[in-house]
Amino acid sequence: MSNLLEVRNLSLKIGVQEILHDVSVSVPRGGIVAVLGANGVGKTSLMRCISGIYHATGGSILVDGEDITKLKSHEIAERGVLQAPEGRQIFSNMTVLENLVIGGGPLGKQELDHVLSLFPRLEERLKQQAGSMSGGEQQMLCIGRALMRKPKVLLLDEPSLGLAPKLVRFICDLVERIRSEGYSVLLVEQNVKAALRIAGRASVIEGGRIVIEGEADDLARDPRVTDAYLGGHVH
Template sequence: MMLEAQNIHGYYGKSHVLQGVTLSVRDGETVTLLGRNGAGKSTTLKSIAGVVTPQQGSVKFKGIEVAKMQPHKIAARGICFVPEHRGIFKLLSVEENLRLGARKQSPWQLTDIYRIFPRLKERRTNGGGQLSGGEQQMLAIGRALMNHPRLLMLDEPVEGLAPVIVEEIVTQLKLIREAGVAILLVEQNLEVCTQLADRHYIIEQGRIVYEASNDVFIADDSVKDRYLGVGVV
């Protein structure tokens, strides 16, 4: 098993946000974490990445406990987190942003990133602040890949992007998945989720309330309506 999170409890101050989250990601698997706003999706990713320290529970990555490790040490083990705000350095060029995440042992080097994301190659001398939202998302994913991820965690990667850009990013994520990188995805766009994922979890009020394979999830309209409020389409 690549990732095993067991009974994670997380707090923001006195607010008990995660109330015993348990989930797993196998080698090479793409898993989504779904739920309404405020359910605890982003906090779960942050807890796995060490940005929020779990107050209780276990996070094992490739069999090693990482729950109390500092974020940079967790990242060095191969958990790469692309947050919702993307974390682009706006005054640095695209190429400088990419090189910040580079590791010599990574199978993903600059030429690989430019092959997957040709837009970044076209804009490699532009400042991060000059990029569109979609291009910034590509840059954030590309930088994470250069950091040699075994598990890539993405928080709302296509939120607010034009449909044509969403389609482009989904295509690129499929290439990353095919290369064997495990992905844990938080995303509101269900069409994107069902195109990419092997399994789905739903979180509600800090607890996992549903788990299913992609085929079962696609067929279960009542679950989408009950927990995600999307209705039957």
């Protein structure tokens, strides 16, 4: 299975502060790869580099073999890299449908029908103001908006943040379904247990560096991971 997204030896400095150092992550076609770690270790900065919000100070980012490291964020989106950002960042005063239209570019009925098949709850709320929905529903809208452009690579930044356990399971099941439809997913998560359950591979980042990487099943049994993030075990 070839890699659709390759992040190679990526470094990021903001001012004098080194945020990322020599970070390498790859996402195979039709795979889920998780980047794990506590808050403030560089996970979101990595996502912002990939999506073009930040510009790396070293290393390279390739999508489908094309170097996108120096492209602007809209150019990266045009090449099929779409992000569902941390904190959801929906348009609160617009309806659900308006959010999907404005986030997805030219509205295609086929894409809309597909998103609504994944999220029946959004179909029930198409005319509702997005800001009046629950946190879980807003997260569905955030992911659905990214899927409107049929991305090659879907970047999911903390999709379980602030959600009840039942909704975390729903989001994880949804990410697996998205992958089964052929999408490639890079998942950034503090919820290590949930992420390792659905990812094929995973990397742990601390202080802007990858400190552990490997198959998700192996990391779920690795004492360095279980002791630090999982209370000693995974169910």
